[in-house]
Amino acid sequence: MSQSDKPTSANSPEQQHTAGTQVSESGESLWGGRFTESTDQFVQEFTASVNFDKRMYRQDIQGSRAHATMLQRTGVITQEDNQAIQGGLNEVEKDIESGAFQWSVALEDVHMNIEAALTAKIGDAGKRLHTGRSRNDQVATDIRLYLRESCDQTALQLVRLLEGLLELAAKEKATIMPGFTHLQTAQPVTFGHHVMAWFEMLLRDLERLSDTRKRLNRMPLGAAALAGTSYPIDRQITRELLEFSEVCENSLDAVSDRDFAIEFCSASAISLMHLSRIAEELVLWMSAQFRFIDLPDRFCTGSSIMPQKKNPDVPELVRGKTGRVYGNLMSLLTLMKSQPLAYNKDNQEDKEPLFDSVDTWFGCLCAFADMLPAIQVKHESMRHAAKSGFSTATDLADYLVGKGMAFRDAHEVVGEAVAHGVKHEIDLADMSLQQLQLFSEQITQDVFDVLTLEGSVNARSHIGGTAPAAVEQAIERAKVRLSTAYKPS
Ligand code: ARG
Secondary structure, rough: OOOOOOOOOOOOOOOOOOOOOOOOOOOEEEEEEHHOOOOOHHHHHHHHHHHHHHHHHHHHHHHHHHHHHHHOOOOOOHHHHHHHHHHHHHHHHHHHHHHOOOOOOOOOOOOOOOOHHHHHHHHHHHOOOOOOOOOOHHHHHHHHHHHEEEEEHHHHHHHHHHHHHHHHHHHOOOOOOEEEEOOEEEEEEHHHHHHHHHHHHHHHHHHHHHHHHHHHEEEEEOOOOOOOOOOOOHHHHHHHHHOOOOOOOOOHHHHHOOOOHHHHHHHHHHHHHHHHHHHHHHHHHHOOOOOOOOOOHHHOOOOOOOOOOOEEEOHHHHHHHHHHHHHHHHHHHHHHHHOOOOOOHHHHHHHHHHHHHHHHHHHHHHHHHHHHHHHHHHHHHHHHHOOOOOHHOOOHHHHHHHOOOOOHHHHHHHHHHHHHHHHHHHHOHOHHHHHHOOOOOOOOOOHHHHHHHHHHOOOOOOOOOOOHHHHHHHHHHHHHHHHOOOOOO
16 A cells, blocks of 8 residues: 555544554653564554543553552562552543543553553553563453443343333233234233233343353453463452452463353343344334334434324334344454464454443343333223234133033134124124024033133133233242342352
């Protein structure tokens, strides 16, 4: 590429850079004496990650504090050096939080920006911080610390959403609606039961998140670049200070493993798939064709041209955001595919998809946790829809089985009754006893107990059934299950 063909910035124009040189504040090249020419300006910006990894500054500082303390306790650095490092890191953290910190692309990433700022503040002690450590184990540790917090934040929103669903289910436990298969009216169900199906889907997401957290809570520090370090480090000290449950057992694996990020992206992709299914139902149900629910205006928008419109933007957007979260999972799987051990620069590409999944999942959960308990249910429309479409046909067949008929014969008899109903536009429950007896003499007056919507749902009162009584018990069990589903270990 000739000089004139080169873009001036390797990144998007929206990204604000502090363009700089390849040298540190102290005027020394960061790589020491190995290089004879400076990094190409374009390459510098192309390889830098600070614009997106600076969001891990707290975890980077947290890791450095623990590392320095460990170095002191094992006698690798002096108490004075450690004190200077701790004090300096506090100042750096304050500078970052006040906005005074100057991030530099020339310093490539969050790790080197913070280390350079520390050294600028405290001198030689700052240069000793990186003893027995590499950016490879440092970044792997930072991401795990960051993601561990993200799991806890995500879990809070997921629990809030699940609690909202329990409230909604309790309120609507006896509300009758049509249940669907193939999106065709199938059998009457209670809306509370439908909401509890959503609960089950999202409770599994919470369990998956808990499981993800368990496996990511292992500490890479000590692996150094790839082979470990010759200093007399004690990884258990650092592990305890950083509250990891275990240390990563193998140094090569420790610096190259990104399974935990893939697991988080996978958990978020599955959860977004669930949210998109709920979203789709809300969108359908809010349409003039269904009219099962309404959403409060604050979750909707209007149309600039059609005055009558009220659009379910929030569920639509959640449904749409599922795409990018799937994409993030694919990015990470593909990023890691065929990578030889140990660390490769490819891994720097793990952060943007991961952070996007963290933000997107979190945002969608917040939106749903606010919105779902506020659904306005149109009880009469739901009931009306459940009454049409011969939703109690199975109940009539079961009734005939109760009178001694084989199920296949009963299925046939009811099929004829339904065909009659379709032709004359009359529901089974609205036919007279005489009319029904034309299809089977075994039908008597008590048939109307099972042809009603209440009769139909109340008959399904076993565990997992749709009867209001079964839903009530399911909600009680769900409260206990919810309280133990997420285990920050
Ligand atoms: N910014 C790098 C990353 O995110 C940090 C590790 C760099 N290590 C290296 N050997 N170049 O992966």
